[in-house]
Amino acid sequence: MEQLRESASDLNLQPGHVWPVDLLQQRDVPRAEPATAPEPNLSTHLRKLNCCSDVFQCTLVNIPQTLALLKQVKLPLGLIFQPFKDSREIDFADWTLSLLAQAKRPRPVTYLFLFDVSYNAVETGYLAIVCKTLLENLDRLPGDSRTRIGFITFDNKVNFYQLHSNLSRPRMMVLTEIHDIFTPNEETLLVNLQQSRQLVVALLEEFPVAFRETQKTLCAFGPALQAAQKLLKFSGGRVTVFLTQLPNEGCGSLQPREDPVCLPRYTCGYVYYYPAFHHIHSSALVEKLREEFRNHLTRSIGYDGLLRIRYTQGLMLDAFYGNSFLQTTQMLSLPYVRPQAEFAFQMMIDGAVTESLLVVFQSSLLYTSCQGERRVRIYTYCLPVVSSLSEVYAGANMATITGILSKMAVDRSVSLCLASTRDELIKVLIDALVAYRASACSPKQSAFTIPRSLQQLPLYVLALLKQPAFQTDAAMSLDERVFTMFELMIQPLIVMLKMVYPDLYRIDDYLNSEPADNDSMEMGKGTMKRPALIQLMAENLALQGAFLIDCGNVLYIWVSRHCSSSFLDGVLGVTNYTSLPGTLTSLPILQNPASKLIQAFLGSLRKERLYHAPCFVIKDDSTSRSVFIKRLVNDRTETAMSYYEFLLHLKERVCG
Numbered sequence: 121m122e123q124l125r126e127s128a129s130d131l132n133l134q135p136g137h138v139w140p141v142d143l144l145q146q147r148d149v150p151r152a153e154p155a156t157a158p159e160p161n162l163s164t165h166l167r168k169l170n171c172c173s174d175v176f177q178c179t180l181v182n183i184p185q186t187l188a189l190l191k192q193v194k195l196p197l198g199l200i201f202q203p204f205k206d207s208r209e210i211d212f213a214d215w216t217l218s219l220l221a222q223a224k225r226p227r228p229v230t231y232l233f234l235f236d237v238s239y240n241a242v243e244t245g246y247l248a249i250v251c252k253t254l255l256e257n258l259d260r261l262p263g264d265s266r267t268r269i270g271f272i273t274f275d276n277k278v279n280f281y282q283l284h285s286n287l288s289r290p291r292m293m294v295l296t297e298i299h300d301i302f303t304p305n306e307e308t309l310l311v312n313l314q315q316s317r318q319l320v321v322a323l324l325e326e327f328p329v330a331f332r333e334t335q336k337t338l339c340a341f342g343p344a345l346q347a348a349q350k351l352l353k354f355s356g357g358r359v360t361v362f363l364t365q366l367p368n369e370g371c372g373s374l375q376p377r378e379d380p381v382c383l384p385r386y387t388c389g390y391v392y393y394y395p396a397f398h399h400i401h402s403s404a405l406v407e408k409l410r411e412e413f414r415n416h417l418t419r420s421i422g423y424d425g426l427l428r429i430r431y432t433q434g435l436m437l438d439a440f441y442g443n444s445f446l447q448t449t450q451m452l453s454l455p456y457v458r459p460q461a462e463f464a465f466q467m468m469i470d471g472a473v474t475e476s477l478l479v480v481f482q483s484s485l486l487y488t489s490c491q492g493e494r495r496v497r498i499y500t501y502c503l504p505v506v507s508s509l510s511e512v513y514a515g516a517n518m519a520t521i522t523g524i525l526s527k528m529a530v531d532r533s534v535s536l537c538l539a540s541t542r543d544e545l546i547k548v549l550i551d552a553l554v555a556y557r558a559s560a561c562s563p564k565q566s567a568f569t570i571p572r573s574l575q576q577l578p579l580y581v582l583a584l585l586k587q588p589a590f591q592t593d594a595a596m597s598l599d600e601r602v603f604t605m606f607e608l609m610i611q612p613l614i615v616m617l618k619m620v621y622p623d624l625y626r627i628d629d630y631l632n633s634e635p636a637d638n639d640s641m642e643m644g645k646g647t648m649k650r651p652a653l654i655q656l657m658a659e660n661l662a663l664q665g666a667f668l669i670d671c672g673n674v675l676y677i678w679v680s681r682h683c684s685s686s687f688l689d690g691v692l693g694v695t696n697y698t699s700l701p702g703t704l705t706s707l708p709i710l711q712n713p714a715s716k717l718i719q720a721f722l723g724s725l726r727k728e729r730l731y732h733a734p735c736f737v738i739k740d741d742s743t744s745r746s747v748f749i750k751r752l753v754n755d756r757t758e759t760a761m762s763y764y765e766f767l768l769h770l771k772e773r774v775c776g
Contacts, residue, residue, distance in 0.1 A: 138513045138561045140569040143578060143767050157181075157517050158573060160503050166478075169500070176201045176481060176501035177613065179524055182515030183479045185507045187469040193512050194548075194555035198466045198524035200613055203427055203485045203497065204457050226424065226488040228266035230310055230357030232348055237331040238275040238339045241364040245399025248328035249406060250362060253413045255324050260418045261313070262490035269320060270310040270351065273331075276338035276369050278347055281323060282308045285315040290323040298343035298370040303350045310351060339365050342372025356424065358456060359389075360416070364397075388444050388456040390610065392416075392731070393603040404705040404734040411732035422495070425454030425487035429465070432480050434473035439466040441527035443610050457487050460730045462612050464527050478502045509559050516573040522580045522620060523613045529584060530605045541590055549581045553774045568771045582766045583621040583753045591759065607673060607731070615729055618672035622751050625651040627677070627721070628666040628687040631714050648724040656752045663740075666691075669751055670725050675735040676748050677707065690714030692737065703744045704737035 157173065160181040170176075179198045184190040190197055233254070235247060261267060273279040278298055282291040284307070293304060303309070313320065341363055348359050366374045392412055394405045429437075429450050437449045442463035445453040452463070473479055485497045506512060525548065533541045553570060556562050562569055570577065588596055589604040608616055630651040654660045654667070661667055666687050667678040679688075681697055693708045693715075694700045709719060726733050738748050749755075756762035761769060 138510045139572040140561070140563050140567075141572050141575045142567045142569055143575070144568050144771065146575070157519060158515050160515065161506075161511075162502070162504060166502060169502070171499040171501055172205070174202070175205050175499050176483075177517065177520045177523075178481075178501075178503060179517055179520045180512060180515050181503055181517055182506040182511045183473065183503050184469065184512050185473060185505050187471070189507070189509070189512065190469050192509060192555060192559065194551040195512075195516060196466055196521060196524050196528070196548075197468065198464060198520065199481060200462060200464045200520055200523050201481075201483060201499070201501075202460070202462050202612065203483045203499065204422065204459050204461055204487075226492050226494060227355055228268055228492065229261075229263040229423065229490050230268040230270070230352065230355055231261060231313075232270045232272070232310070232352060232357050232359050234344050234348060234359065234361040235271070235273045235327065236275075236339060236341070236362055236364050237273045237279075237327075237334065238365065239334055239337045240339070241275075241362075242331050242334055244364055244397050246362060246364065246394075246397060246409065247331070249399060249409055250413060251324040251327050253410055254417065255321060257414055257417045258313075258317070258320065258324075262418070262421050263313070264491050265314055266492065267313045267490075268310045268355075268357070269313045269316075271323060272344055272347060273327075274340050274344035275331075275334065275336040276340055278340060278344050280304055280309055280347070283311045283316045283319045283323065284308045285311065285319070287319060290319050290326070295343075295347070298340050301343055301346045301350065303347055306351055306355070310355070310357075338369040339363070339367050340369040341367035343370040346371065356455070358421075358423070388454050388458075388461065390416075390443070390730070391603060391606055393599065395597075395600065402705075404736065407706065408732045408734050415732070420459060420490075422457035422487035422489055423455060425457040425485060427452040427454055427463075428484045428486075430480075430482045430484070431467070432473060432476065432478070434469060434471050435479065436468050436470040437465055438468040439528075439531070440464070441466075441524075441531060441609060454485075454487065457485070460612055460728075462610065464524060466524060466528070473505050477505055479505055510561050513556070513561055513571040513573060516571065518574060518576050518580070519613060519617055521574075521577065522584075523616060525581070526584060526587075526608045526616060526620065529590060530609050533590065533605060538590055538592055542585055545581055545584055545590075549578060550770065550773050552577065553770060557774060568767070568775060578767060578770060579753070579763060580621060582761070582763055586750075586753055586757070586760050587620060611672065611730060615672040618670055621753055622656065622672070623670040624654045624656055624660070624752075625668045625670075626654060626662075626665050627651060627668045627718060628664075628684055630721070631687065631690070631717060648721060650721070650724075655754055657754045658749065658752055668721075669748065670733070671751060672729075673731050673733055675722065675725065675733050676751070677735065677737045678745075678748050679737060679739050681740045687714070691718050697739070700737075700739055702739050702742035705734070707735045707737060 157177070158181050162170070177200045179196055184193070235250070237247065241247065270283070271281045278295040278301070280293040280295065282293065295302065345361070352359070366376065368374070394409055396402060397405050397409070399406055440446050442452070444463065447453050480500065480502045482498065482500045487495060489495055525545065529541050529545055532544055552574070556570060561571065584590065587604070587608070589601055589608060607619065611619065661678060661680060663680045663682045664684065665680050666683050669676045669678070679692070679697070679700060683697060685696065688694050688697065688700065690710070690712050691714050692700060693710055707718070707722070709715065722735060738744050750757060754763040756765060
């Protein structure tokens with residue numbers, strides 16, 4: 121940080137020019153392509169010292185000099201960052217601490233799996249899929265020769281499994297008294313994976329058939345979780361739970377309800393959701409479960425993490441959004457660390473930051489690797505301080521502003537209500553528009569203008585208002601709503617933006633473009649060239665085309681009724697439109713260039729995502745067509761305005 125301060129004299133600040141945009145005259149411009157993040161006005165030397173922009177992203181890359189200036193623009197000052205981002209460009213910032221710090225060797229990695237084996241769970245058939253996936257990836261679990269593993273199953277009772285290497289076969293211990301949980305000897309239940317591997321394999325092969333005839337409908341999840349907590353009290357570890365119904369036996373029993381609930385947010389845990397899962401009747405969810413569980417088992421992780429955030433004097437933390445425990449205003453406790461983990465802060469200016477031309481943010485992550493090494497990863501990010509409104513507006517980062525607004529909305533929905541959340545989103549947008557209209561940067565005329573850097577803000581706010589998480593739709597269950605909120609809170613920014621405003625491509629024409637480059641992509645070489653993005657409007661769905669919409673957590677392919685026979689045959693494996701089912705729950709894998717290209721394209725979209733995005737194929741005249749149509753954010757729906765109608769509504773509120 122001292123090096124950055126010494127380099128402040130290298131700044132070459134020039135007054136930023138703000139290009140006003142008339143929202144009504146240029147309403148067709150936004151979001152054919154996503155907004156490009158502005159570059160901070162720094163010297164080349166300082167830009168080289170900054171960490172990768174994917175690690176730190178700020179809503180305003182030109183920091184207002186005073187609180188009064190920040191309040192004048194009515195935009196949030198926030199920071200979104202990924203302190204454990206997996207990137208080759210930043211590996212140099214990851215090093216092992218000195219031998220002195222290694223004097224006490226960290227604890228081994230411990231994996232504890234909890235399986236629901238009640239009647240409802242057995243009927244879904246999930247256990248065979250999960251056990252098979254775990255068996256296939258048992259040797260890929262992150263860790264070293266000391267890695268430990270254990271299992272607990274539960275129905276109306278809690279079952280432990282002794283797997284000590286001196287046993288000839290696994291031994292089950294049944295705990296019938298679930299109101300006063302007692303855990304047997306930890307050494308026999310949490311065993312060394314290498315030494316007890318044969319017993320672990322035998323147990324996983326036995327699980328799918330052991331409870332096949334069960335008639336026990338009760339679910340003692342609470343007592344099972346208590347047992348897991350007692351087992352890991354001194355050693356720590358990662359708990360993976362599979363649950364198929366509401367807990368209804370012992371502590372933690374729940375009743376069906378429709379009241380807002382709190383999201384999991386203190387242990388760095390993650391939720392995976394498979395509504396109406398069945399191993400035969402929901403093939404898309406079976407694929408999703410396999411892929412997500414495999415990724416969960418094998419991805420790089422750290423544990424026992426402490427994350428310290430430092431920032432220039434004159435700034436203060438106003439709010440924190442993330443799945444961890446905030447020990448102090450500058451220290452986070454991270455029991456579990458993964459590359460996709462993302463955190464957000466909303467900042468406030470506490471006094472003036474006039475003593476320096478720079479504001480500096482720094483994150484220091486101390487954690488234990490799966491190999492038992494204590495490591496630290498440090499990132500530094502500096503931004504210029506500015507004193508004019510035009511420079512602040514010129515540095516507005518549309519993507520990060522949307523990310524902060526989505527997290528603010530989720531936080532408000534949990535503590536208050538959906539109506540309050542929707543009103544607050546509109547208020548934030550109107551306040552920003554009114555502030556710009558009143559500023560010296562706005563043209564003094566009747567036009568409804570906004571800075572070019574914020575041109576997409578009304579569109580993204582409308583998209584947030586149309587998000588299922590914030591819709592009062594009676595057809596949506598509480599589970600679905602809460603899971604969508606959870607995704608908005610923890611998904612990496614690039615995926616969250618697709619959830620809010622999806623990417624729409626025409627893919628039938630794409631098959632005929634640049635075959636040489638596409639062939640190399642099929643072989644895993646080069647960079648996939650994607651089709652041009654299309655605005656989310658039904659009028660863009662040509663009757664002769666096929667379109668793919670990427671919603672971040674799910675993909676849909678729309679097949680128009682006059683789609684070309686070459687696409688139908690080469691990609692979907694049917695000879696004509698009428699022989700295509702109304703909805704396909706997966707895209708067939710065919711041995712021809714067209715199919716391989718589309719599969720490669722889907723693979724490039726899904727790459728490095730936290731959740732596997734299943735792909736559904738929908739016909740133009742299918743009963744499921746509304747699933748696709750409601751994703752067209754620019755259009756009017758039964759409960760929400762079109763983008764043009766929304767702009768007219770805003771103009772009336774802003775201009776009078």
